[in-house]
Amino acid sequence: MPVNYSPSTPEQLWPVPGVALGTAPARIKSWSRDDLLLVSLAPGTQASGVFTRNQFCAAPVMVCREHLARRAPLRALVVNAGNANAGTGTRGLADARATCTAAAAALDCAPEEVLPFSTGVIMEPLPVDRIVEALPACRAVLSGAGWFAAACAIMTTDTVPKGASRRVEVDGVPITVTGIAKGAGMIAPNMATLLGFVATDAPIGRALLDGLAAEIAGASFNRITIDGDTSTNDSFVLLATHRAPLSPIERTDDPRLPAVKAVISAVAVELAQAIVRDGEGATKFISILVEGGRNVAECDRVARTIAHSPLVKTAFFASDPNLGRIVCAIGNAGIDDLDPARVSFWLDDVAVVAGGSRATSYREEEGKRVMLKPEITVRVALGRGQARAAVWTCDLSHQYVSINADYRS
């Protein structure tokens, strides 16, 4: 069960004018659910994407980058679950292109106007024929109300569908932002086995959208880590259909931008946190804030070293205030001139370490009290500057091992 997360209902995921979604079963794995998603986008829809930095990036990621590089409007997304089409060489690339061609035929557009996405097992050939066969069934059910079904279709080891919607009024015009995401393991810095799609009808220009996608990913999906692995397929796409009756938002100083950006960010953060809350085997949601660093990069490094430590993660699973493991992780973050005597940390409101050693006020039962909670904040002060960074992570449980030991069976 996810930690403090109840999935949105179908009714809570509002249609975004210009976006229609349809799903169908393509039997990509031996499952009996919809596992193929077709998203139809109104003419004039602008898109921007942020993708995995894994050098073995999947074939669909390469094709997405290519199609986005045209900087032209897009007409469709096609997403399959169950097979990552990664580590599949030139055949994989041909398969990703064939998927685009089939989606383009279904929607009467050009293959270059389609972005393909895949998630699932790596290094297995994509059953592209089954995808081609199932696309007409997706097209037949295209609907603006299809977000919930879409969130379900893209799941792999997720236990719940993840979607979020927000609205804001701009110059008297209601703007809708709706997004879905999938991902539960292989979640790490720089995008993870994570697919995230967020759409708005706000008329955001392409140049602005690029900066916005990167900034929002940096503050949401790139803040989360479950197991430190970065997948071959991670993709976050921000779509703007331009259907809201407003003049285009093209510049960073547009006074309408902050309100729109705030709702897009809220959706992205909700989705990103939902991924951690539904992290493989997660029983706790942990925020790690590192402050007092010389720069953001070193704060980020300390936060991720704590978040990735299997010893820290198992201590959280056990609700065991074995907090020396956090001290150890801080020391491992590779800050060569860190002065331990200036480091302090807190577990929620409890001071654990002050000036490099156990706070005199610290009592084990206070640590235990916090460790038992399902949501915990670790705050570290490095005492060497003003920069800060945060990551969200979860614990490491028996269930994580079970899920990942049994994934393919």
Added chain:
Amino acid sequence: MPVNYSPSTPEQLWPVPGVALGTAPARIKSWSRDDLLLVSLAPGTQASGVFTRNQFCAAPVMVCREHLARRAPLRALVVNAGNANAGTGTRGLADARATCTAAAAALDCAPEEVLPFSTGVIMEPLPVDRIVEALPACRAVLSGAGWFAAACAIMTTDTVPKGASRRVEVDGVPITVTGIAKGAGMIAPNMATLLGFVATDAPIGRALLDGLAAEIAGASFNRITIDGDTSTNDSFVLLATHRAPLSPIERTDDPRLPAVKAVISAVAVELAQAIVRDGEGATKFISILVEGGRNVAECDRVARTIAHSPLVKTAFFASDPNLGRIVCAIGNAGIDDLDPARVSFWLDDVAVVAGGSRATSYREEEGKRVMLKPEITVRVALGRGQARAAVWTCDLSHQYVSINADYRS
């Protein structure tokens, strides 16, 4: 149970002339076994050490560095299990010094001639009074035959004591090398919660010993990783008692050196591999060889990224040839200009990936056959140079989570 490792018997750990070892129960944790070790060294014994790079290094590590910096012969080691004396600030430092003073009093030497070591829980005050009280009992049983008891006394989550002995004849004189080590978790690059002590009666000069300790640690203890965490206390100490009737070995081109170095290395490698074989929850021993890199550093990075991936480790635990996870880990190693199309890898004798995608000869049942073995070699060819590196690791099992979730209880 360790993977393919049977501990040496007491008789198989040969005395090293000039070294006597005694153990006693100091009740540092609530256990009823010996947990304190005193090692007495003959006058003239040279020592060199390699220590953790964790910035939160433990108090005894600081004191060791200080005492070794004198570059004078040493007379004793004192080691406790159950408490790391790390994250303990100035009090911890005073406690480590008090331990040295007590050991010096027991052996009639100077405190600066003693090296202290601690392993166990971090951030708890060291019960130094109990150590001081138990030291006379250690002294009372000092014996050249005490290596096995010593290996037992320094254990924490280890399931078996780890010791090794080798002999070699140099100019007709028998040279003995005996070592012990502990460590089963928090084992990672750059020394881990690992204590390793290797002694020889060979008359190796101090300057030579420094280079030798670093080189040997680099090829043994620094090649292993269990969970990617580097502890606050890791220490490897190489001791030369100079008791063998040979003229001193002082220079790297001494013709007697290669034979001596070979036996010291063999002992260190056996101990290092024993730590992985007894890794927390380990069910498999995995060697990862990366070759064809531009330099050793990048080969090492790829090998460790594979070794640290929880997804790869759980696949090994499940004997599941979900080998795309290895592809993914290679792509995550941060080699920016890696060309996936030149990357290949093998599982033992089975070609899995050739030229960036699945080898045409690969059959899942062949992958499964290798994955079921208790010892597996992953060989990766990067196709971009001549450098190579290797690490040894183990899988990630339910037992790992249990051990680390319950460690303090």
